[in-house]
Amino acid sequence: xxxxxxxxxxxxxxxxxxxxxxxxxxxxxxxxxxxxxxxxxxxxxxxxxxxxxxxxxxxxxxxxxxxxxxxxxxxxxxxxxxxxxxxxxxxxxxxxxxxxxxxxxxxxxxxxxxxxxxxxxxxxxxxxxxxxxxxxxxxxxxxxxxxxxxxxxxxxxxxxxxxxxxxxxxxxxxxxxxxxxxxxxxxxxxxxxxxxxxxxxxxxxxxxxxxxxxxxxxxxxxxxxxxxxxxxxxxxxxxxxxxxxxxxxxxxxxxxxxxxxxxxxxxxxxxxxxxxxxxxxxxxxxxxxxxxxxxxxxxxxxxxxxxxxxxxxxxxxxxxxxx
Numbered sequence: 001x002x003x004x005x006x007x008x009x010x011x012x013x014x015x016x017x018x019x020x021x022x023x024x025x026x027x028x029x030x031x032x033x034x035x036x037x038x039x040x041x042x043x044x045x046x047x048x049x050x051x052x053x054x055x056x057x058x059x060x061x062x063x064x065x066x067x068x069x070x071x072x073x074x075x076x077x078x079x080x081x082x083x084x085x086x087x088x089x090x091x092x093x094x095x096x097x098x099x100x101x102x103x104x105x106x107x108x109x110x111x112x113x114x115x116x117x118x119x120x121x122x123x124x125x126x127x128x129x130x131x132x133x134x135x136x137x138x139x140x141x142x143x144x145x146x147x148x149x150x151x152x153x154x155x156x157x158x159x160x161x162x163x164x165x166x167x168x169x170x171x172x173x174x175x176x177x178x179x180x181x182x183x184x185x186x187x188x189x190x191x192x193x194x195x196x197x198x199x200x201x202x203x204x205x206x207x208x209x210x211x212x213x214x215x216x217x218x219x220x221x222x223x224x225x226x227x228x229x230x231x232x233x234x235x236x237x238x239x240x241x242x243x244x245x246x247x248x249x250x251x252x253x254x255x256x257x258x259x260x261x262x263x264x265x266x267x268x269x270x271x272x273x274x275x276x277x278x279x280x281x282x283x284x285x286x287x288x289x290x291x292x293x294x295x296x297x298x299x300x301x302x303x304x305x306x307x308x309x310x311x312x313x314x315x316x317x318x319x320x321x322x323x
């Protein structure tokens with residue numbers, strides 16, 4: 001099969017399209033013929049091996065990638081199932097998380113794959129798993145109540161577009177933070193207001209927010225606390241701009257420590273793809289409550305270009321690789 005392979009850590013230039021043997025599913029795994037794969041920041045982190053401390057995880061690899069094929073998000077058709085899998089069968093259209101989804105075939109745990117909503121294309125379904133699950137679990141850390149003020153930083157990005165839609169669904173009053181090119185999109189997703197960060201700082205307005213989801217990862221704790229209500233919550237998504245060793249995740253530690261001494265809560269979300277969350281998102285997507293936003297699609301042969309776009313540009317919504 002054809003797959004995007006990486007043998008050593010580095011830039012997107014290290015990604016190569018090669019012919020390799022298809023993976024063999026374990027007893028509790030499913031082999032998926034991939035039709036589309038989402039591109040999210042975790043792909044970049046795995047490609048570069050940064051932050052370095054994450055390499056202590058054996059699933060990532062200390063000196064070189066533990067798994068050569070890149071990609072997590074996947075949508076496709078079940079090709080084969082393991083001996084203990086009863087929830088899915090060959091021919092089923094599914095979406096969820098697979099290890100190495102930038103390939104013609106990929107394996108995933110049966111508990112991390114669910115039936116694809118009939119109303120979504122494979123490309124749309126592939127844009128859901130990691131980013132939408134992250135937004136869902138982030139908001140569930142302090143579920144916004146109807147009428148509460150919610151601020152989504154990075155509102156036009158992969159996680160942010162889902163966070164805006166989910167917060168609106170919960171009945172919150174949502175303000176999105178994005179660049180000038182994303183303002184119209186964010187409003188179309190239901191945001192009540194938009195802050196253009198190139199013209200205005202989040203602290204310029206007198207509004208104080210009950211919940212802040214920060215998917216941009218580059219504002220200080222003191223800066224974020226200034227826009228929070230006394231009992232408000234900040235949820236960090238990812239850790240960027242913090243150097244090669246910790247990658248900004250040191251802010252998570254400082255935030256958790258500070259939360260023990262103040263009324264405000266500052267905490268990270270470390271998303272785990274779970275079946276119940278995928279089923280919930282499938283239900284919301286089928287109803288039209290959550291709509292995947294796709295900036296651009298790339299063929300498998302141009303997966304490296306897609307990763308470069310993610311790294312150097314500001315995609316509106318998700319990038320998707322088609323297979």
